[in-house]
Amino acid sequence: MSSGKFVSDDIVLKLVSKKITSSDCKNGFILDGFPRNLSQATSLDSLLNNLNLSIEYVFLIDVPADLIIKRCVGRITCNTCGKIENEYFSDFREGDKCGEGIFVKRADDNEETVSNRLKVYAEQTEPIIDFYKEKGVLHRIIGGEDGPQRLTDEIITIIKN
Secondary structure (H helix, E strand, C coil), X not given: CCCCCCCCHHHHHHHHHHHHCCHHHCCCCCCCCCCCCHHHHHHHHHHHHHCCCCCCCXXXXXXXXXXXXXXXXXXXXXXXXXXXXXXXXXXXXXCCEECCEEEECCCCCCHHHHHHHHHHHHHHHCHHHHHHXXXXXXXXXXXXXXXXHHHHHHHHHHHHC
């Protein structure tokens, strides 16, 4: 993970299978960041078919790569309360105080690792866009520069319609 690579498909699929068949998912569930490749997507599809379930919505939140890099490389987190800020978009900097703690960076939030994550995304994850588009469940939302409320509103509108 620290080099920007994904956890193995086998491990992730076992975890997802265990979770979605648990009692707390009996009324539905949301998968965030999964599946990440075509193999996972087809395995998930088979698993859901065996459980008489199907995916109703896939949301692709399309954010420009330069903004993704800024968000990750600039991310700082309070080591006490967990508050997240960004050095590019706020007045806080690594080492600044936050209540009882200080803001720190994750070791993997560097330009090299983030660029590698984007490369891996392009190679492994982008192919599932067509997979879900062909199933008629893909909804692309252009995002990134507005706050999360606009994305939330768009997703709710899609689900209600």
